[in-house]
Amino acid sequence: MDKLKAIITQVFFLGFFLIPFNSYRGLSFMGEFSQDANALIFILGFFLLTFSFILTKEVKYPTSNFVIHIFLIFLIWVGITFLINLPSITTSYFKQTSGINRFLRQLFSLVLSSILFFTFYYNAISYIGKHKILNLIRTTFLASLLIVSVYGFLEFLILRAGLSQLKSILNVFDYLPFVDIYLDIKNYRLSSITYEPPALAIYLITVGGWMFSYILTHKGFWKYIPTILILFLAIASGSRTSLVVILFQFMIFSFQIFHLKRYHQLIIRILKMTVASILILSIVNYKTVEEFVEEKAASLDFTDVKNNFSNQSRLGIQYTSLLIFKENPFFGVGYGQQAYHAEHKYPYWAVKNNWEFEHKYLNEKIKSFPPGYNIYTRLLAETGAIGLLLFLSFLASFFYQAKELKKNSEDRTIGIIIIVSMAGFVLNWLQIDSFRMYGVWLCLALLCFFYNNRLKEKINAV
Numbered sequence: 001m002d003k004l005k006a007i008i009t010q011v012f013f014l015g016f017f018l019i020p021f022n023s024y025r026g027l028s029f030m031g032e033f034s035q036d037a038n039a040l041i042f043i044l045g046f047f048l049l050t051f052s053f054i055l056t057k058e059v060k061y062p063t064s065n066f067v068i069h070i071f072l073i074f075l076i077w078v079g080i081t082f083l084i085n086l087p088s089i090t091t092s093y094f095k096q097t098s099g100i101n102r103f104l105r106q107l108f109s110l111v112l113s114s115i116l117f118f119t120f121y122y123n124a125i126s127y128i129g130k131h132k133i134l135n136l137i138r139t140t141f142l143a144s145l146l147i148v149s150v151y152g153f154l155e156f157l158i159l160r161a162g163l164s165q166l167k168s169i170l171n172v173f174d175y176l177p178f179v180d181i182y183l184d185i186k187n188y189r190l191s192s193i194t195y196e197p198p199a200l201a202i203y204l205i206t207v208g209g210w211m212f213s214y215i216l217t218h219k220g221f222w223k224y225i226p227t228i229l230i231l232f233l234a235i236a237s238g239s240r241t242s243l244v245v246i247l248f249q250f251m252i253f254s255f256q257i258f259h260l261k262r263y264h265q266l267i268i269r270i271l272k273m274t275v276a277s278i279l280i281l282s283i284v285n286y287k288t289v290e291e292f293v294e295e296k297a298a299s300l301d302f303t304d305v306k307n308n309f310s311n312q313s314r315l316g317i318q319y320t321s322l323l324i325f326k327e328n329p330f331f332g333v334g335y336g337q338q339a340y341h342a343e344h345k346y347p348y349w350a351v352k353n354n355w356e357f358e359h360k361y362l363n364e365k366i367k368s369f370p371p372g373y374n375i376y377t378r379l380l381a382e383t384g385a386i387g388l389l390l391f392l393s394f395l396a397s398f399f400y401q402a403k404e405l406k407k408n409s410e411d412r413t414i415g416i417i418i419i420v421s422m423a424g425f426v427l428n429w430l431q432i433d434s435f436r437m438y439g440v441w442l443c444l445a446l447l448c449f450f451y452n453n454r455l456k457e458k459i460n461a462v
Contacts, residue, residue, distance in 0.1 A: 004055075005127045008048050012124035013140045015041035019438060020148050020203045021178040023195040032109055032436055035195055037178035042438075046120045060123050062448035067397045071114065074390040078107070078335045081383050085334035092340040095367050099337055102369070106336030110435050117438070121445035130453055133446070134414055138214070141207040142226060147176075148203065149229045152192040156236050159188045189238035197239035198432075204234055205245050205428055206439035209420035212253045216413050241428060249424040256406075256416045313357065314373045314431065316350020317342070321377035325384070332384035339369045341381070372433030398422060398444070401451050411450050418443045 018038040026035035033039040053059040062068050082089065082103055092099030125133050154170050157163045167183075174181050179193045194200040211226035227250075234246035320342045324333060333341050343362065351357045361370035372378035379388045399422065406415030425440050 004048065004052050008045060008052065008120075009124050009127050011041055011045040011048060012121065013136065014038075015045060016137065016438070016442070017140050017144045018178065019206060020144055020192065020194050020200070021176065022199060023180050023182060023191070023193055024178045025180070031105060032434065033112070036436075038438065042117050042120060045124070046116050049120050049123055059119070060126050061119055062122060062452055065401075065448045065452060067394065067401055067444065068448065070390065070394045070397055074387065074394055075110075075114075077387050077390055078110075078383060081331050081387065082107075082334050084331045085337065089334050089337060092337060094340050094343060095364055095369060097367065097369075099334070099340060102336045102340075103334060110335075113435050113437070113441055118441040118445055121442055122449060125445055125449050130450060133449075134417075137442075138210045141210045145207055145211065145226065145229055148192045148194075148200070149233065152190050152200075152233050152236070155183065155190050155192065159183060159185070159190070160236075187238065190233070190236055192233070192237075197237050198241055200233065200237055201239045201241040201245065202428070202432075202437070204230055204237075204242055205249065205424040206421070206437075208246055208249045208424060209253065209417040212250065212420060213413055213417050216257065216416070241431065245424050245428050248427055249420050252423045253416065253420045256419060310356075312350055312354050313361070313370075316346055316354075316357075317361075317370060317372060318374045318377045319347055319350070320345045321372060321374065321381040325377070325380040328381070328384060330384045330386065332380070332382045332387060335382050338372055338378055338381045342370070373431055375429040375433045375435075378433040395422075395426060398447065401447055405447065405451055405454065408454060411454065414446060414450055418447055 015038040018041060021037045022035040028034055089099035151173055154166050158166050170181055173179055189197045191197050191200050194203055208230050211230050214223045214226050234242040321338055323345050324341050360366055379391055402415050402418040405411045421439055421443050425437055
């Protein structure tokens with residue numbers, strides 16, 4: 001059994017190492033997980049855990065944790081809203097998909113991430129133990145970040161500096177599993193070994209808190225390197241998600257450590273160096289800085305729906321979700337059903353001259369459903385006010401336990417990592433509507449494991 005546990009832990013680390021490895025063609029039958037190489041590994045890990053359970057009749061699950069209780073109540077509510085809306089769901093049909101089929105697929109995606117994968121994470125963490133898990137996960141993320149950074153830097157030099165001769169070096173990455181190299185020659189955006197800039201952004205959000213934590217635990221200049229890599233990729237990628245969320249996470253991290261006296265001077269020094277660097281760069285090459293600021297400001301201008309199709313689609317779909325909620329305030333329309341009710345409710349200003357609606361979102365030949373672009377407005381539309389309230393309660397209890405965990409000096413670092421990571425995920429959910437966020441369920445598994453261990457230590461001490 002010890003060998004099986006060792007294999008399970010190795011699969012656990014391999015899965016998280018492979019998070020950014022998703023630029024290959026993928027497996028279409030896996031739906032929204034089709035390009036996630038790590039999902040295949042985690043499925044293998046869950047099967048190994050199931051085999052272990054058959055042999056030992058033992059599997060761990062944090063049933064006593066109230067954060068889990070709230071989430072399970074949320075899942076029950078998802079089922080209740082399905083039953084209440086069953087008459088309309090059975091008649092729904094859009095993009096060659098029935099309402100029942102859509103519900104089952106979306107529910108499976110939610111359960112796969114939040115129950116099956118989570119259970120696998122929690123057991124793997126318990127096999128490793130609290131004294132090793134932090135450094136092993138962080139080292140795993142650092143190893144993948146180094147690969148992502150090398151590719152990203154080469155990509156930056158080729159696209160932004162015009163060093164096309166480096167393409168031959170970049171081609172070496174084609175030998176990596178689950179990676180097909182691609183250069184965005186049109187928009188000059190970076191995606192590294194992920195399939196698109198937003199995917200790179202989600203990866204950076206996932207590992208950001210872990211990389212920032214090196215500042216807390218290591219000495220010398222080296223401890224800043226992981227943070228520098230994260231910030232470089234976030235800014236250089238061209239993804240507004242990276243720019244906003246990663247900087248927000250870094251601010252949260254700085255706030256979390258500022259009350260610790262030994263970091264006061266460090267934070268002040270970093271601020272001084274940042275201001276000085278910006279001033280020097282602005283003076284030496286002010287035109288480049290001006291163009292960069294204008295470019296980022298334009299990408300973040302959500303009021304410009306005429307020149308930015310992405311913003312036009314995002315705001316239009318979010319607005320439509322609120323219209324659906326207004327008509328179904330208590331029970332929503334059923335989980336996964338938003339697109340069926342939105343088809344004829346999209347505002348004219350969102351659809352007008354917008355190729356995304358014409359060729360993708362309202363095109364019956366394209367089977368993929370239009371994204372909800374916001375988990376909160378999606379839950380309002382699909383599960384009503386009660387569903388959103390339960391989900392927000394889940395998030396609030398998440399942060400409460402992480403804050404309590406941070407109060408213990410032994411668990412301070414993991415507490416800060418969880419708070420910083422979840423702050424990024426919560427902000428990022430304002431522009432995506434998927435629960436396929438591996439970092440969220442990893443943080444939940446770590447929170448339950450460390451928090452439950454702390455409670456046991458208190459009980460034993462009495």
